[in-house]
Amino acid sequence: MTLSTAQRVAGVLRDRIEGGGLPPGTRLSEEALGRDLGVSRNTLREAFRLLVHESLVVHRLNRGVFVRVVDPADVTDIYRVRAALERAGVRAAAGAAPALRAAVTAAVDHAERAAARGDWQEVASADLRFHRALAALSGSPRIDAAMDRLLAELRLAFHAMPSPRRFHEPFLVRNRALARLLEDGEHAAAERELTTYLDDALELILGALREREGENA
Amino acid sequence: MTLSTAQRVAGVLRDRIEGGGLPPGTRLSEEALGRDLGVSRNTLREAFRLLVHESLVVHRLNRGVFVRVVDPADVTDIYRVRAALERAGVRAAAGAAPALRAAVTAAVDHAERAAARGDWQEVASADLRFHRALAALSGSPRIDAAMDRLLAELRLAFHAMPSPRRFHEPFLVRNRALARLLEDGEHAAAERELTTYLDDALELILGALREREGENA
DNA sequence: GGCTAAGATATTGTTCAACAATTCTCAATA
DNA sequence: TATTGAGAATTGTTGAACAATATCTTAGCC
Incomplete structure (x- = not known):
């Protein structure tokens, strides 16, 4: 043991x-x-x-x-930290180890294959792996640990989400686009896209939480 | 109780x-x-x-x-995370609450006054407060908590530092310069300066740790 | 009827003593 | 020198007990 x-x-x-x-x-x-x-x-x-x-x-x-009860303020804060950590990863992409860069693309591949066979639970999981891989580009154990904690917290909030498909489907193509920008060395563009990406995702989650709030009232 | x-x-x-x-x-x-x-x-x-x-x-x-034993790899990693969090703060400076921006300037003022009367212990403490204030510009409770943990870890490494003065004195003027760039809205320049600032500080600490390593060998 | 306050009840906070499981120490051995 | 194995020391876990705090109940009051 x-x-x-x-x-x-x-x-x-x-x-x-x-x-x-x-x-x-x-x-x-x-x-x-x-x-x-x-x-x-x-x-x-x-x-x-x-x-x-x-x-x-x-x-x-x-x-x-x-x-733990994750309220909208928590979700907003989690996305603030994610933005900081994932942006740092994107910034470090140029000098990152090949294995770390490969993990980003692999996560996107995985998500697309899962979507093709309609396994949206797996898509959700692969999406989280994609974002963890972005942050991991920094090559920092502490950032990895922090991301794991943040994503675990976020999973609690996802319990309130009705359809994983509705939430994750729109981001499949954006994940792919982001991964391609990184492969092509377009770091500035990748950082910009990541920022609006996370803002949009946050809005979607907050919207879903507000809906559910309405139901329970 | x-x-x-x-x-x-x-x-x-x-x-x-x-x-x-x-x-x-x-x-x-x-x-x-x-x-x-x-x-x-x-x-x-x-x-x-x-x-x-x-x-x-x-x-x-x-x-x-x-x-906890903080080794050079830890210190390097801590500075990686600090760079991510403090850069995020600097990026958010424009839209940050006035009180948060005032805290940055206040920390620099405090450090300079402490230096003037030769209290280098207090300079060190004010310097940490300055960097915490930078990260706090994000307005994120989780980033604040993360910075507190990082700086606590770093203090363990500082035990190995011989002279607080030798380490902190060169950064007094750079802290002031950085604060001024923020006040003037020069965010891009501030972010660049912060990056080289942290790189230089890291090198200084690693150098000191290596020296101490040599002594013990 | 609804509200407040006092007492009863349940739950967490802390301590203690014991034993199990694991690691460490160190001398004996090859 | 390296290894091994018994014994010692330390941590891991348990169960019971009591103290401190929170929650619930109820009696009394307006």
Whole structure:
């Protein structure tokens, strides 16, 4: 066993949260969960800390931990950071390792193949990989880790999205265009396109969140 | 008491680490520290998690927690991320809230006053505040938090620096120049200057680390 | 009826003691 | 010198207990 119990428990909870089994806002009771998963409260608390670090849950003193609720302000902020990190990647594209540049194109290829066979879940996943690959062009472990955390947070917000197809389809062609600009060394143009790209995506998500907000009111 | 015991303990350890009382590489024994601070092992472990989150310590399974050792590769990476975040701030300067822009100038003023009276410790602190203020121009809570973590990590590396004056003095005038470019709306020039600025600072630190490396060999 | 306040209940925060699992130490051996 | 293996030391995990805090209930009041 190379993973601690707390790490395994955190893994189970992570899956349940990302799978929708534990919707945003749910309170994670120490006693109930500990009994359910067969671990002590102390170990469960260590698992909670790990998830707090991934910002999948929030911890409120004397009140417990809750599945993170990602509101429109959070989404806006996440896109601000993404813009900073992905732009840095695009800027570094010229001097990036060939393997890192290849990963960008590979992600776009993958997304297009998934779209061709109508697997929109996989398209969504490949799209996230594409953006992570953009940021990874910087060759920075800390930027990679930051992107992973940001995209995990964003996945929580995507739970509120109705149709993955409606959201991802328009961006397939833009991903390809962006990848081509990078291959051709058009860095300034790529940076400009990336900026408007992210702005448009943000607007789409905010629109969907507002709709869902309306439903629940 | 609005702070948990674990948070207070983490605070004590943070001070000891940043104050140099616990040098990089030191192993933090649960039994010894718990006895010293008068808290149980479980509480101490929660405090450790908080410090791991701040990346002041690292946790190795079954081996314990150690004060973080920041090596040249880390410093280089930290500067990569800083460049991404501070450049994003500079880019957002035009539309930033007046209070955020004022904070940049205020930090430069503060540093110059501290230098005038020879308080180089305070100059160092004001310099960090200046760079945090640059990143904060984005108006993003996540970028602010990320910068705080990065600068905390960097402070660990500064322990190896011989003279704060030798390192910070040359940058006083460049800080002022950068702030002025921002005030005058010269954003492109500011971004260029920031890039070379950070490259130069990185070289200086790496040089100092290499020197110290030589001493210990 | 609705509101406030006091008390009862449930949950988290912290400690302790014990044992299991893993790593480290170091002497004996080839 | 390198290796191995037993013993020591340390971390990982558990369960129970009590304290501190939050939440719920209910009695009393307007």
